[in-house]
Amino acid sequence: MxxxxxxxxxxxxxxxxxxxxxxxxxxxxxxxxxxFKKNGVFSLENYSDFFGEKSAANFEALWNSVYISLLSVLLSALIGIPLAYIFNRYDFPGRQFFSNIAIMPIVLPSLVGVMAFMYLYGEAGLVPNAIKDVLNLSEVPFSIGGITGILIVHAYTMYPYFYMTTSSALNNIDPSLEEAAYNLGSNKFKVFWKVTFPLLTPGLVAASLLVFMVSMASFSAPFLLAGGFRVLSLQIYFSKINGDLEMAATQSVILSVVSISFLLFMRWYQDRKDYRMASKGIGAHRSEVSNPVLKWCMVTLGILAMIVLLLPHATLLILSLVPEGAWTWQTYPTAFSxxxxxxxxxxxxxxxxxxxxxxxxxxxxxxxxxxxxxxxxxxxxxxxxxxxxxxxxxxxxxxxxxxxxxxxxxxxxxxxxxxxxxxxxxxxxxxxxxxxxxxxxxxxxxxxxxxxxxxDDSIEEAAQNLGAKWFYTFRRVVIPIIMLRRT
Incomplete structure (x- = not known):
């Protein structure tokens, strides 16, 4: 029984x-x-073709996918983690507004986001041409494309994964843990590295997995920004449109193996330690920025970041107001309606x-x-x-x-x-x-x-010790905690 x-x-x-x-x-x-089929017959020929000398394109695509994904994880973390820490640990004018704006890139579908960046920062984009006209240059000063363009778009659209998971983890940390470390003589860097950062590990692992796998599956950015730059997702697409469904399936399996291997590695890294703690119901603590110069520097940076984050959305709005034929060969739209x-x-x-x-x-x-x-x-x-x-x-x-x-x-x-x-x-x-x-x-x-x-498991146990059934505890304790700490 x-x-x-x-x-x-x-x-x-x-x-x-x-x-x-x-x-x-x-x-x-x-x-x-x-x-494992070749012309409808069971065979290992597809894998032999993939790993054979005649299929260097597949190896190149696999390598490109892996290193672009790893760089996307790194860049997204370098943007998302500091933003989450600033917005959740410091209080300054406009903090809540800037915090809400920070997740806006995630609402853009991948194809729409790439198109917005092309209209904004591409060779015929609004920003490079505006700079060229203002400075009276003979050609645009810059335009995104290639691997750099892929990484920029990936960092912009994927850093919210790090921002959201880090914010959720920071809000869940009991401030008394950090205060105890300060009282024992630790400085801010040591407290962050020895106390705060380890407690962020589950959230960082989750974000890393999401960004890596989204990047591995990225299609729009390599296809549109890099002229068909070889990555494994594009190789699968080309195999499909060429009617080679068996090779497309083989490439899909290999892509899955690489991503699952990264998943297992990150799971191993996370499972080395236990990151649970007993929460006392204390809300997240934010330090007031008292230095006026620093305060308004943070506000200014927040405004600049807000402009950069909202430009792709503004571009989509502009495009939606341009009637057919009003923006073809022209540098800027000629009519709105x-x-x-x-x-x-x-x-x-x-x-x-x-x-x-x-x-x-x-x-x-x-x-x-x-x-x-x-x-x-x-x-x-x-x-x-x-x-x-x-x-x-x-x-x-x-x-x-x-x-x-x-x-x-x-x-x-x-x-x-x-x-x-x-x-x-x-x-x-x-x-x-x-x-x-x-x-x-x-x-x-x-x-x-x-x-x-x-x-901590003791939160559920406390409710059950007071007579609550499991489903009632799950509905009235667990789910509200999840909703509260994810918002």
Whole structure:
């Protein structure tokens, strides 16, 4: 007979395992099987071609993907961690406003963000041409592109992962721990390095994994900014459009192996120590910046950073107001109107896709919110065999390019199956919400895990000792803590 705790763990794990097997593992297995086929026959020829001397392009793409991803992690951390520390540990005029603006880049879809940067900082972009005209130069002083352009776009769009997870971890640290270190004679740097930084490790690991895997799957930036610069996600795309689905599947498998290897390394690094602490319910402490010069320097830097962060969004607004034909060969837009917005609401062919996108996104958001919290709770607060394997399954959708996730689902659900309830999902409304749901499972699980890692088990135990049932404790204690510390 199972005891009560094991039954609760089993009840949590059953729906989690079924979802992961049906919509993550099963489609991935379809891709794996495809990689071992050559002209429909089982063969290792695809892997031989990938690692053979004649396929140097694949090795180059693999290396480019890895080092660009590692640099993206580094640059995103160098931006996101200091911003999180400043906005969560110091109080100065406009702090709350600047803190809210800091997460704005994450709302830009990757393709839209790249296009905004091209219109802003590309060779024909607004900023370089404005500088050229103001300084009366013969040519634009700069333009983004190549590897530098990829890294700039990655750093801009991905640093919010570090900012959000670091902010959540900082707000969860009991100030008395740092105060005790100060009272024992430690200086600020030593307190940060010996006390604060180790407690940030779960959040930093979560952010590193997300940034690395998003960068490995990056498609728009290498394709548009670097003229088809070889990365593995582009190689997969080219293999697909050339009709070589077996090689595309092989490249997808190798991309997954690299990303999962990074996941295992980061998990090993995090599991070396225990980062839990007992919170006393003390709110985050912020130091008032008393030096007027320093205070207004921080405000000025905040304003400049706000302008830089909002420029891509402003560019999109400008583009939306430019009627067709008013910005083609011209340096700047020659006319503005509401023509595009009028067409949006008058033409069903334009509005219907917008409405469908919002409905599908809402359904996926609700599903991944519920599933992500349950999965994170099981991974952090429950002990069971195969936890690492479950964690790997959770991260698989983030290790694959979005196009590969879509192809996985197509291969899995282009015919009736038990996981599609006997229906063909391809070509129906439900295939896209399912794809969004699968794709963003890791994002919710990782960010929630960073919070639960620091929540001491005694908080739940106290509620249960007062007579609360497990589900009531989960609903009234655990979920509010997650929501509070992630906001």
């Amino acid at each position: 199972l005891n009560a705790e094991k039954r609760k763990t089993l009840l949590l794990l059953i729906p989690v395992i079924l979802v992961l097997i049906g919509y993550v593992l099963y489609p991935s297995i379809e891709t794996l099987l495809e990689s 509401l023509e595009n917005f009028i067409l949006l609401f008058e033409d069903p062919n334009i509005w219907d896709p917008v409405r469908n996108s919002m409905v599908m996104s809402l359904l996926a958001c609700l599903g991944v919110f519920v599933f992500g919290i349950i999965t994170s709770y099981a991974l952090v607060k429950r002990k069971f065999i195969g936890k690492n394997l479950l964690d790997i399954l959770v991260m698989i959708p983030w290790a694959l390019p979005a196009t590969v996730v879509g192809m996985n689902l197509i291969l899995a659900f282009n015919e009736p199956s038990a996981f599609s309830f006997g229906k063909i999902l391809v070509g129906t409304f439900w295939i896209l919400p399912l794809a969004y749901f699968v794709r963003f499972i890791p994002l919710v699980v990782r960010s929630t895990t960073a919070v639960l890692e620091q929540m």
